[in-house]
Structures are given as C-alpha cells and as structure tokens.
Amino acid sequence: MCGIAGIISQDSTALRTLALERMTEALSHRGPDEHGLHIEGSAALGHARLSIIDLAGGHQPMQLHDGRMWTTFNGEIFNYIELRQELEQKGHKFVTKSDTEVILHLYQEYGTDFVQRMNGQWALAIWDDARKQLFLSRDRMGIRPLYYTTVGGALIFASEIKAILAHPRVPRQLDLQALDQIFTFWCPLPSRTTFKNIHQLPPGHSGIFKDGHLKTWRYWKLNYEWQTDESPRAVERAADQLFELLLDAARIRLRADVPVGAYLSGGLDSAVTTALITRLVPENLRTFSVGFEDADLDESVWQREAASFFGVGHESIRCSAEDIGEVFPDVIWHMEQPVLRTAPAPLYILSRLVRESGFKVVLTGEGSDEILGGYDIFKEAKVRRFIARNIDSKFRPLLLRRLYPYIGNIQKQSPAYLQRFFHVNPSDVENPFFSHIPRWTLTARAKTFFSDDVRQELGGYDCLSDMRSELPTEFSRWDGFSQAQYLETAHLLPNYILSAQGDRVAMAHSVEGRYPFLDYRVVEFASHLSPALKMKALDEKYLLKRMAKGLVPESILSRPKQPYRAPDGRSFVHGKAREYVDEILSAETIRNAGIFKPEPVRMLLEKFRSGRPTNTGDDMALVGILSTSLLMDQFIYQNRKQDCACTTYSESFATLS
Amino acid sequence: MYNLQRELRDFIVTNFMFGDGAGLADNDSFINKGVIDSTGVLELVMHLEETYRIQVKDNELVPENLDSIDNLVAFISRKLAAEQELVTAAQA
Numbered sequence: 188m189c190g191i192a193g194i195i196s197q198d199s200t201a202l203r204t205l206a207l208e209r210m211t212e213a214l215s216h217r218g219p220d221e222h223g224l225h226i227e228g229s230a231a232l233g234h235a236r237l238s239i240i241d242l243a244g245g246h247q248p249m250q251l252h253d254g255r256m257w258t259t260f261n262g263e264i265f266n267y268i269e270l271r272q273e274l275e276q277k278g279h280k281f282v283t284k285s286d287t288e289v290i291l292h293l294y295q296e297y298g299t300d301f302v303q304r305m306n307g308q309w310a311l312a313i314w315d316d317a318r319k320q321l322f323l324s325r326d327r328m329g330i331r332p333l334y335y336t337t338v339g340g341a342l343i344f345a346s347e348i349k350a351i352l353a354h355p356r357v358p359r360q361l362d363l364q365a366l367d368q369i370f371t372f373w374c375p376l377p378s379r380t381t382f383k384n385i386h387q388l389p390p391g392h393s394g395i396f397k398d399g400h401l402k403t404w405r406y407w408k409l410n411y412e413w414q415t416d417e418s419p420r421a422v423e424r425a426a427d428q429l430f431e432l433l434l435d436a437a438r439i440r441l442r443a444d445v446p447v448g449a450y451l452s453g454g455l456d457s458a459v460t461t462a463l464i465t466r467l468v469p470e471n472l473r474t475f476s477v478g479f480e481d482a483d484l485d486e487s488v489w490q491r492e493a494a495s496f497f498g499v500g501h502e503s504i505r506c507s508a509e510d511i512g513e514v515f516p517d518v519i520w521h522m523e524q525p526v527l528r529t530a531p532a533p534l535y536i537l538s539r540l541v542r543e544s545g546f547k548v549v550l551t552g553e554g555s556d557e558i559l560g561g562y563d564i565f566k567e568a569k570v571r572r573f574i575a576r577n578i579d580s581k582f583r584p585l586l587l588r589r590l591y592p593y594i595g596n597i598q599k600q601s602p603a604y605l606q607r608f609f610h611v612n613p614s615d616v617e618n619p620f621f622s623h624i625p626r627w628t629l630t631a632r633a634k635t636f637f638s639d640d641v642r643q644e645l646g647g648y649d650c651l652s653d654m655r656s657e658l659p660t661e662f663s664r665w666d667g668f669s670q671a672q673y674l675e676t677a678h679l680l681p682n683y684i685l686s687a688q689g690d691r692v693a694m695a696h697s698v699e700g701r702y703p704f705l706d707y708r709v710v711e712f713a714s715h716l717s718p719a720l721k722m723k724a725l726d727e728k729y730l731l732k733r734m735a736k737g738l739v740p741e742s743i744l745s746r747p748k749q750p751y752r753a754p755d756g757r758s759f760v761h762g763k764a765r766e767y768v769d770e771i772l773s774a775e776t777i778r779n780a781g782i783f784k785p786e787p788v789r790m791l792l793e794k795f796r797s798g799r800p801t802n803t804g805d806d807m808a809l810v811g812i813l814s815t816s817l818l819m820d821q822f823i824y825q826n827r828k829q830d831c832a833c834t835t836y837s838e839s840f841a842t843l844s
Numbered sequence: 845m846y847n848l849q850r851e852l853r854d855f856i857v858t859n860f861m862f863g864d865g866a867g868l869a870d871n872d873s874f875i876n877k878g879v880i881d882s883t884g885v886l887e888l889v890m891h892l893e894e895t896y897r898i899q900v901k902d903n904e905l906v907p908e909n910l911d912s913i914d915n916l917v918a919f920i921s922r923k924l925a926a927e928q929e930l931v932t933a934a935q936a
Binding site: 600601603604605607608628629631632635636784786787788790791794799800801802803804 | 858859861862863864875878880881882883884885886887890891902903905906907908911
C-alpha cells in the first residue's frame with residue numbers, strides 16, 4: 188500500500204520537484220519503504236511506497252518499458268496474475284512481477300476502459316506522454332482515496348488532502364457547505380471534502396486531465412435489480428453461490444509477498460472472513476481485535492471464542508475512554524474530516540498493534556452490513572414502514588424496542604415516545620430518504636451550535652437537496668430496502684467507513700485493509716438478491732447466516748447483532764484530553780475560529796464534565812465540535828508540529844517562483 | 845417567588861438547548877422542535893425525579909406529560925399536588 192501524488196502544470200522542473208517532494212513526504216506514513224519522483228514534460232508524479240508485492244521490482248512511478256507512459260498507483264489489483272497471462276498471450280512483455288506493470292500494459296492494450304477488467308482497490312494516475320494527458324481512476328467502491336484540486340490551470344492530486352495542502356499554491360479554507368453535510372450525513376457528499384476547492388474523485392469514476400481541463404465519468408454503478416425467487420431451493424443455491432464468490436474473493440486477497448492478518452471483531456462478518464482464510468491457508472493466521480473497558484461496548488468474549496474456534500494466534504488491545512481522548516488529535520490529522528463519533532480512534536489504536544506485530548496487510552469484514560443487509564438502520568426503516576401502515580396500532584411501536592436491545596434507554600421508552608422519535612409519519616413513506624430521516628434529523632441538531640456568521644454564510648443551503656441531486660435516476664424505481672442500502676453503500680461507506688474509519692486509521696500505521704465482501708463480484712451478486720434474503724422479517728443478513736452455518740461458531744451466529752461503538756463524549760472529560768480540550772474549546776479559540784457559538788459550547792462541555800446524564804445528541808455535538816476545531820487548528824492554522832517545518836520550504840519555493 | 849414554569853424552562857434551555865431558548869415557546873413540542881431525542885427523555889425524567897422527589901410511572905412516560913414546558917408544568921403540578929394530598933392524608 189502506498190501514497191500517490193502528482194502535479195500537471197507548466198511550472199519549472201525545479202519548482203515542481205520541490206513541491207512534489209514535499210507532497211510525497213506528507214504521505215510517508217502510507218509508504219515508509221521508499222519514495223520516488225518522476226518528471227516528464229508537464230507531468231510530475233510522486234510515490235511513497237509500502238512494499239507488499241514484488242518487493243524488489245515494484246518501484247514507482249513506473250514506466251512502461253517500451254512506451255512513453257508512467258504510472259503512480261496506490262492499491263492492489265488482485266486479479267493481476269490472470270490479467271498478466273491474458274496480456275502475455277497478446278504479446279506483452281513484462282519486466283517485473285508487480286501488479287503496477289500490469290496496469291500500464293492494460294492501458295496500452297485497452298485504453299481508459301481497462302479499469303473494467305480489474306478486480307481490486309485502487310487510486311491511480313497514468314501520464315500518457317504521447318497524448319499529453321493524465322488518466323485518473325478510483326476503484327468501484329471507493330476503498331482507496333484520490334483527491335485533487337485545480338489551481339491556475341494546474342492539476343494537483345494526491346492520496347490525502349494534507350499532501351495537496353503541502354503545495355504552496357493551494358489555499359486552505361474550510362468548506363462550510365461540506366461541514367453542513369457532515370453535520371447531517373456524517374460525511375461529505377461523494378465529490379466533496381472538508382476543504383473548499385479540494386475534491387474527491389468519486390468511487391467508480393475515472394477522469395482525464397488534458398489542456399488544463401479535467402473531465403470525469405462514472406465507469407461502474409450500483410444497481411438493485413433482483414429476482415423474487417425465494418423458494419428454499421433458490422435460497423440454498425444463493426447461499427452456495429455467495430460462498431463460492433466470497434471464497435474466491437478471499438483467495439485473491441491473500442496474494443501478497445508479506446504475511447496477511449485478519450481483524451476479528453466478535454461479529455459475524457469478521458468471523459466469516461477468518462473462516463474463509465483458514466480454509467485457504469490453514470496455518471499461522473494471526474488475528475487482531477480491540478476491546479473496551481466499558482462492558483456495554485466490549486465484545487472480547489466473542490472475539491476470544493471465535494479465535495479459539497478457528498485456532499488462530501490472536502492479539503487484542505484494550506481501549507479506554509481516556510485512550511480515545513489521547514489519540515483523537517492524531518486521528519483527526521489522519522482522517523482530515525470532522526466526525527460525529529469517536530469510532531475511528533480505537534481502530535487507529537488497533538492498526539498500531541497490527542503494525543507493531545509485524546503485519547502490513549489485514550483482511551476484514553467491512554462492507555458486509557451494507558451489501559447483505561446487516562445495519563440497524565435497515566431494520567429500523569422496515570419497522571417504521573410497518574408502523575406507518577397502521578399508525579394507530581398500540582402494539583407496532585413496541586417492535587422498535589427490538590431494534591436496539593443494547594441501548595437501555597430505548598428499552599424504557601413508552602410506545603407513544605418510540606413512535607414520535609422514530610418519525611413514523613404515513614406521509615414520510617414516500618420520502619426518498621425515509622430510512623435515514625431519524626438519523627439525519629438527530630445529527631443535524633448539532634448545527635444549533637453553528638455561529639451566526641456560519642448560518643448567514645450558509646444562507647438557505649439545503650444539503651438534502653444536494654443529496655437528492657446525487658441520486659441515480661433508477662433510485663425511485665427501487666424498493667425502500669434497496670434505497671436505504673444505496674444511501675449507506677454509495678455515501679457513508681466510501682466517505683466515512685472506508686476512509687475515516689478505514690484507510691486513514693489503518694494507513695496511519697502503514698497497514699493495508701482488504702475487504703472480501705467488497706469484491707465487485709460479491710457486491711453485484713448481492714445487489715441482485717431479493718431484500719427478503721438480506722433481512723427475513725427482522726432477521727438481518729439472513730442469507731449470510733445461512734451460508735455461515737458450520738463455518739463459524741454457533742454462538743456467533745445466534746448472538747444478537749451489536750454494532751461497533753466506542754465511548755464518545757466522555758472520552759474528553761478526563762486524562763490527557765482535558766488539557767487540549769481546554770485550549771481547543773476555550774471561548775477565545777472558538778470565537779476566533781468563528782464556526783461555533785462559544786457560550787453553548789462551554790455549556791455543553793460543562794454538561795459532560797459535571798457528570799450529569801447526557802444524550803446521543805450531546806455526544807455527537809461534542810465530538811463534531813471538537814473534531815472540527817482540531818481540524819481547523821491543524822490544517823487551517825497549521826499548529827500541528829509535524830506540519831510546521833514547511834517555513835524554509837515555502838521560502839525556497841517563493842525564491843524559485 | 846417560586847416559579848415552576850421558569851425553573852423547568854431554565855432546565856430545558858440550559859441542558860438541551862445550551863442557553864439558546866429564544867425559539868422555544870412554552871407550548872412547543874420538544875420532539876418537533878428537535879430539542880430532545882430518544883435518549884434525552886430519560887435524562888429529563890431523571891432530572892424531574894431528583895429535583896421534585898417524585899416518581900414517574902411507566903404509563904406516565906408519554907408526550908402529553910413531558911413534551912412541552914406547558915405539559916411539564918401541568919404534569920409536575922399534578923404530581924406534587926397528589927403527593928401533598930398523600931402527606932395530608934397521612935397526617936390526618
């Protein structure tokens with residue numbers, strides 16, 4: 188796994204070298220093994236490498252040996268062996284064993300459409316010197332990140348925003364509309380970032396930059412069109428197919444020249460992943476997990492049970508609220524976006540353990556909940572639709588209690604309250620966002636902390652209408668369950684789960700995640716399954732459970748689903764966090780930043796510190812405000828130590844320009 | 845002078861609205877106004893039980909009792925009056 192960066196501009200070679208060195212250096216955590224730069228015509232490509240495949244031969248940027256093409260590539264092409272054979276039959280000659288070289292030959296053979304042939308996770312750029320154009324592409328699900336900006340006719344791109352900001356021509360400005368999106372959806376919309384004028388290439392997109400213009404297009408999309416066959420025989424067949432696909436997805440994801448580990452969360456998905464690996468490579472698998480001091484959140488018992496069932500070497504780390512508070516500023520630095528929950532922090536601590544144990548690659552169960560119907564939000568929407576059909580029923584709202592058996596507060600609610608909270612309005616059923624209304628409404632409460640200036644600048648900005656304009660035309664044809672799945676899979680998955688909670692916190696410690704459930708063949712298969720096979724009545728991931736019988740411990744199969752959660756607001760009350768929280772959330776700092784109102788922020792913090800009971804809205808507000816303020820401090824005001832050494836660099840850049 | 849309405853309003857505004865209660869009328873629904881979420885109700889009930897030394901029964905956990913300042917004033921007044929009657933009856 189690696190980091191990529193590049194500049195396409197008419198600046199002098201010296202200037203671009205200087206800027207690119209700086210940009211590549213900002214990605215060192217992603218690729219500590221070696222750095223490479225190549226400048227050819229108006230293109231300057233950079234690469235920070237973490238060697239996983241062809242340790243000796245896979246240096247980058249890489250040139251096609253008999254052509255004028257260069258690539259800088261982050262990720263893995265898992266079917267590169269098959270693709271290479273295919274290309275060799277067509278007469279292509281290879282000089283390395285790496286998947287990177289396969290990319291160049293594919294481009295030469297098939298043109299920009301070649302990405303359709305790849306099964307993998309990638310962010311890549313190819314400079315085609317004959318055509319004087321840069322080709323950019325990002326994998327179908329958005330596993331690997333790719334950001335870019337255009338400044339004065341130049342294109343600047345990189346794996347992380349901090350590398351783009353390392354270029355002295357790029358202004359640092361918070362995008363308030365993106366902040367508004369995050370304070371509703373938990374993440375910005377697919378092409379946006381927290382920073383003004385810095386964009387993402389959305390998942391499943393490619394683009395060409397030529398003559399100062401970038402043109403992007405979608406090369407792959409999610410589609411939920413399914414057959415209704417739910418007969419026992421059809422279910423059996425589907426379970427077999429799912430198993431075969433997942434096994435092959437895991438098989439090609441074990442291709443690496445370094446040892447591969449796995450995460451074991453105590454839930455079904457990571458148990459399935461581990462089961463698949465142990466079938467393919469029966470020995471020496473090492474698994475990793477994070478546990479919590481808080482018994483309500485801790486899943487250690489299940490993790491140990493799964494580890495002993497599979498007979499794997501298992502390592503775990505226990506994480507306290509104070510630990511989360513302590514690492515949170517570093518986590519923000521890596522995530523580069525405000526968050527409403529602390530959940531990425533424990534995974535940051537976990538990836539450190541993985542790295543310290545000598546592993547660079549882990550397989551995890553990410554994506555299963557999205558594509559096979561595991562999330563509570565799907566179940567919640569189903570119950571709410573059921574209630575909406577008979578709004579006066581006294582019994583139906585009680586079903587809502589079954590949704591969140593792990594939240595005591597909800598168990599104690601009366602039906603009347605449950606019904607009100609979950610917004611069961613018969614008229615809402617037609618709303619395209621029906622499934623997400625409760626979550627988004629609750630999250631948006633944190634916007635009451637926005638300062639008057641921010642509100643004024645946002646004017647009548649409506650992020651829901653922006654979200655609506657992102658929906659594909661097919662969306663309205665899909666059933667409610669598929670619509671909810673789409674919102675999770677196309678938005679939250681790439682822009683939060685796989686980035687803030689995935690790539691960033693893993694790559695912070697040079698660890699690469701690989702996700703068998705997100706093999707596009709598995710995703711396409713799942714999107715053609717009837718929703719009834721994903722959630723039968725209120726039984727989530729029905730087909731996966733059928734498939735997993737006998738593969739994973741019975742206790743893991745039958746335990747109630749528990750979502751991964753971490754201590755939120757209380758992580759910042761005690762311990763080392765207290766010191767920086769005092770400073771970052773002081774009335775003066777908050778006033779100077781101008782994003783939030785100082786007095787309400789003080790009262791919110793006081794509410795946590797006084798030990799008074801708090802609610803989910805308070806948690807999200809505190810984590811959201813604190814993460815935004817840390818982000819401002821680190822990226823806008825550049826107060827982070829690691830980022831301060833750039834003064835001399837900026838001076839030399841100024842001299843050269 | 846003891847003012848139940850002001851006391852309850854202060855609590856709601858401080859605890860759930862962080863000081864900014866300008867947009868909340870006494871008859872506004874907390875839920876519709878987005879002041880309280882599902883976890884907030886329990887927080888409110890804990891406060892009422894501790895401050896007014898009352899016990900909120902399961903069947904009293906309904907928006908009609910708890911979902912606006914007016915509803916809260918009426919509910920607490922009723923509860924306090926009932927307690928008072930009990931005390932008086934016990935003393936008689």
